[in-house]
Amino acid sequence: MNWTPADPMVSLKDVHKSFGELKVLNGVSLDVMKGDVICIIGPSGSGKSTLIRCVNALNDIQKGSILVEGQEVNDPNLDKLELRKKVGMVFQQYNLFPHKTALQNVMMAPVRVLKQDKAKAEETARALIRKVRLEGKENAYPGELSGGQQQRVAIARSLAMQPDVILFDEVTAALDPETVGEVLQTIKDLAEDGMTCILVTHEMAFAREVADHIYFTDRGVIVEHGPPETFFKNAQDPRTKEFLSQIL
């Protein structure tokens, strides 16, 4: 089967995942087209993080299929490195490498993993650091940056690998309220540039603004989904209504 850009970039079909006895995902299916921004929302412990971590094979699944540009992720012979070159990820805790400067954090993987020329990688890295509005912080270590700045470096680091899709796992949840906005703005810029994004978030206003499609998960299943307008105005399922009433 040959993948074409007209097919979903990421396609999950009946994905099941458990940690030992604990069933975390119970048959999740969703499609993400190229250039789409989808937001996954839901109560704590409903399996949102697990869901997106399966997409870049940080977690394995027991049953079902995950296709990334036509490549099956649920395959014992999967080339994880090839998959992860296509799928970037940004974490709640930033996870920058503390012994490397911002610039090194951004350019290290392109040089070491993609074997890019060092000078070219540095040029790209500097441009990306400008893009996330951190010009002048190239030589700062993560410990010298605020949470919001670190998270933007992490986004630049992920972008430097030129992924086709980026996973964001509650990337603003650990931030001070005053720095949340700058990170959301950076993601908004990405979305406008046409980057395919899968976001787990608790920022409802943001989800409403940038998402093409919203998915609501509870106890390992997708309870309800739809475009933001219908989703937020006309939620049908009582669980969705309850969640939205608590959070809005």
Place this chain on the structure above:
Amino acid sequence: MTYRTDLPVMLPVKRPEAEPFLGLKLWHMLPIALIAIIGPSLAFAQSSADGQTPFGILLNWAPLLLKGFIFNLVISVSAMALGTVGGAILGLGQISLFAPTRHGSWFVTQFFRNAPWLVLLFFAMFLLPFEINVFGLKIPFPDWFKAILGLSLPVMANVSEIVRGAVRSLPSGQWEAAESLAYTRLQTLWLIILPQCVKRMLPPWMNLYSILTMATVLASIVGVNEVMTLTGQALASEGGRPDLLAPFYGFVLLLFFVYCYPIAKFTVWLEKKYAVIT
């Protein structure tokens, strides 16, 4: 920052007190130690028969004892180097994804960590041949070389635990971030994990070195000509005079103190320095 390990040297250190004990500085220790040694010997001096004071006798022997002590240091540095290389490999083996390697490394580590150093030394002494034959070439295994091998075994096991503890103490997010950037496991270890571990490993590693240095005197029991052996021989050739015991062994204590105390001080300083950064 919390270490998940049962290794005492890896446990969180108590913040050192700002003021040194009784306001004493390093150099204060020297005269105090000297007085402690010379004091008793002066007391004995009156009873000495042949006119030469114990301190004078010690001075005659001092160059030889110093040479013996330097031999102790050679043994300690060599055993540390060997043990560190072996321990680094064993420690990485303990975090291998390949279960037999992991279990094997764990077993070897635990075996040598829980064996008395002296017993390991005896094993190395009496199980290793005094020479080996490689293609007709006879390579001798002198006693001091066996002592180095014997002492490097427990060092190796302890370094292995230090490496494993340091790697485990890093947040798992570092691994995940590296994985999601498509680094191979080897690259992740080499570029991301180990560089961060070095800082954490340095203080316990230096602690271990101090302990090893002091343990080198065990080699005297198996007949290596290090400082304790030489001290015993010197005392014997002076006719086993009891008034010489305090100055001679005091001198040996002083040598070890002068060498190990600055290392301990430096370790504490490193711990303080890195505790702030991480």
